[in-house]
Amino acid sequence: MPENMEKVYQERLERYKTANRNEKPDRVPLRPFAAEFTSKYAGYTAQEVTHEYEKAFEAVRRCAKDFQWDATVVNMIYVWSGLVDHFGQKYYKVPGIELDPNVGFQYFEPADEQGAFMKEDEYDALIESPTEFLANVWMPRISKYVVGPQDSNTYRNNMAWLKGGLSLMAYGGAVGAANEKLKTECGTVSCVSGPIKAPFDILADKLRGFRQVSMDVYRQPDKVQKACEALMPYLYMNAKVAADPTKQVPVSVWLHRGTMFSKDMYERFFWPTLKEIIIKLWEEDDIQTIWYAEGNWDKWLQYTKELPEKSIIYHSDKGDIFEVHKQVGDKFAISGGVPNDLLAFGTPEEVKEVCKKLIQTVGKDGGYLMDAQAIIQSDAKAENMKAMTEATLEYGEY
Amino acid sequence: MSNNDIYEALVNLEEKKVKQLVSQSLEKGMAPEEIMEQLQKALIEIGDRFEREECYVPDLIYSGAIMKDAVELLGPKIKEKGAEAKGKVVVGTVYGDIHDIGKDLVVMLLQNAGFDVVDLGVDVKPEKFVEAIKESGAKVVGMSCLLTISFDAISKTVKAIEDAGIRDQVSIMIGGAPVTELVKDKTGCDYYGKDAIHGLRFVSEAYS
Amino acid sequence: MEKLKPKPGEIIPWEVHEKEYENILGDKEILKQEWQNLEVIAFRFIWAILTDF
Incomplete structure (x- = not known):
């Protein structure tokens, strides 16, 4: 790596880490979570970046270079559809297969009990042995090829496990190499490592489905609670083993359905087990979590506040970031705040104004990272992304 | 009792x-x-x-x-x-977007309130919306989306409705997590419903 | 079917596998260490499908 690039990288890493710890770096770091924007900018179709991960990595590098990003996600189009093809997951609609090649992949959630990947009477089996339930019951339902222990075995089943495992190894290796290239070619930090899902979210997203869970919380609340408790240590371990071993960059929690439930339900089903995962990662493993608050999580700020100082970086999407800053700015770093509709429809001047305001209020004392509210997709205009960079460089220095 | x-x-x-x-x-x-x-x-x-x-x-x-x-x-x-409906409504998730929870919720509320809903499902092409509006004579069309990339599909659907010469006959409402007033204005829609209940209110007013 | 009840980070517990050896003439710890190293990776595969893919 050229010496000057190494220097740039070290500066950016320091800037990123300092801001994450809610301290004052030399300048506000630019840390966009950019997905389909990168492929559009680099001239690739959604099918190309979803199916050929090297192109996705390359698209990110193009943007990281041109927009001078300090830190970014090495591949925000995180579902490599090659793995989906090999293992046979039914729940994705993939660009170039079921979707237009220019539309990003999407998760297709079963609409009813009949289609649910976990049935209403299977809570006990999940609770008793989560990993076995996933392998024996859940996977045969979500994969076109996998069969359960009660079925007669097939060649395709054996090969699906083989190819699924190999796919993840191959992808993991490629991500490692891409992180390195992002560093040596762009001087940009790969900003996030392992994934956390709230136990309740995973139950609602991938196991029962949101509509089914919405009824389970009334029909069998004790089982829902026990299932969240049973999933908790597994999801903690899942994040821990996928986290950056050098502990330079945080893991992230992709918050999903927690705002759709009442206070009582949040308190009972969502919060306790998620809180425990985040605290364990922080206190036992020294790992920070990006609290990616998709939607508006302001109403649960009182709970988020309970987390230990610096344990999270609070990413604000549709919430009021200024209010978030007032309430938790002394405890946690904050990221986000640039509206996605402005990036799509606004002018560079308008974007710069917003960025300036964010820097001068939320970023006033450090602990702020520049990013859009939600993940940046192909609707964002390049000139507006450029404006975000310019404003950060112009107004972001301390 | x-x-x-x-x-x-x-x-x-x-x-x-x-x-x-x-x-x-x-x-x-x-x-x-x-x-x-x-x-x-x-x-x-x-x-x-x-x-x-x-x-x-x-x-x-x-x-x-x-x-x-x-x-x-x-x-x-x-x-x-x-089924002696209060009025007809065309509803669908726009092209390129397959999310159905919000859309289904709107459909359910409208049906329960006595409206006749033409549910086009998800990933609906602009011409499908146009066809359904023409066939049903609905006074309101609702478009749903969950992705910011769907803004383009909303614009294209509005344009298709205009090109078909039926823009005056129909009120267009949009909803979904990333939608805002700005999106409504820029895509040429009439109403942004911040949730399913607001969608129902808008339809009720259109038919009152 | 008897449940193995793997804990977080494993898929076939060492305690289960240990009983499958008829005999161990050498160092059991070497076997255990190597077994558990790959267990973590396999565990991650199962849970990565649930959380990431």
């Missing part, structure tokens, strides 16, 4: 009790229309509570499921009667 028991039970989301009370009332000779009225009143109350943030999306989903089972009990007669 007082006349309001079914209403109360549904408002309180007491699934078994609703079923039990509906069956008992029918046995005792209560008119299905009267029961239906109570159920619909309860859903309106739940909608109001939702607006006041006293209840949430899962409550809407659960109440919809309870309602569905109750209407089953009332038998085919009331279903036919229910």
Whole structure:
């Protein structure tokens, strides 16, 4: 790596880490979570970046270079559809297969009990042995090829496990190499490592489905609670083993359905087990979590506040970031705040104004990272992304 | 049993009790229309509570499921009667977007409120919307999306409606997590519903 | 079917596998260490499908 690039990288890493710890770096770091924007900018179709991960990595590098990003996600189009093809997951609609090649992949959630990947009477089996339930019951339902222990075995089943495992190894290796290239070619930090899902979210997203869970919380609340408790240590371990071993960059929690439930339900089903995962990662493993608050999580700020100082970086999407800053700015770093509709429809001047305001209020004392509210997709205009960079460089220095 | 028991039970989301009370009332000779009225009143109350943030999306989903089972009990007669619709509405998730939870919720609320809904499903091409508006003569069309990339599909659908020469006949409402007033203005729609209940309110006003 | 009840980070517990050896003439710890190293990776595969893919 050229010496000057190494220097740039070290500066950016320091800037990123300092801001994450809610301290004052030399300048506000630019840390966009950019997905389909990168492929559009680099001239690739959604099918190309979803199916050929090297192109996705390359698209990110193009943007990281041109927009001078300090830190970014090495591949925000995180579902490599090659793995989906090999293992046979039914729940994705993939660009170039079921979707237009220019539309990003999407998760297709079963609409009813009949289609649910976990049935209403299977809570006990999940609770008793989560990993076995996933392998024996859940996977045969979500994969076109996998069969359960009660079925007669097939060649395709054996090969699906083989190819699924190999796919993840191959992808993991490629991500490692891409992180390195992002560093040596762009001087940009790969900003996030392992994934956390709230136990309740995973139950609602991938196991029962949101509509089914919405009824389970009334029909069998004790089982829902026990299932969240049973999933908790597994999801903690899942994040821990996928986290950056050098502990330079945080893991992230992709918050999903927690705002759709009442206070009582949040308190009972969502919060306790998620809180425990985040605290364990922080206190036992020294790992920070990006609290990616998709939607508006302001109403649960009182709970988020309970987390230990610096344990999270609070990413604000549709919430009021200024209010978030007032309430938790002394405890946690904050990221986000640039509206996605402005990036799509606004002018560079308008974007710069917003960025300036964010820097001068939320970023006033450090602990702020520049990013859009939600993940940046192909609707964002390049000139507006450029404006975000310019404003950060112009107004972001301390 | 007082006349309001079914209403109360549904408002309180007491699934078994609703079923039990509906069956008992029918046995005792209560008119299905009267029961239906109570159920619909309860859903309106739940909608109001939702607006006041006293209840949430899962409550809407659960109440919809309870309602569905109750209407089953009332038998085919009331279903036919229910179909004497207050008006027609075309609803769909726009092209390139396959998310259906929000869209389905709007459909359910509209149907429960007595509207005749043409549900186009998800990933709906602009020309499909146009065709359905023409065929049904609906005065309102609702477009749903969950992705910011869908803004383009919204614009294209509005344009297709304009090109078909039917823009004046139809009010266009949009909804979904990433939608804002700005998106509504820039894509040329008439109304942005911040949630399913607001969508229902807009349709009700359009047909009042 | 008897449940193995793997804990977080494993898919076939060492305690189960240990009993499958008829005999161990050498160092059991070497076997255990190597077994558990790959267990973590396999565990991650199962849970990565649930959380990431």
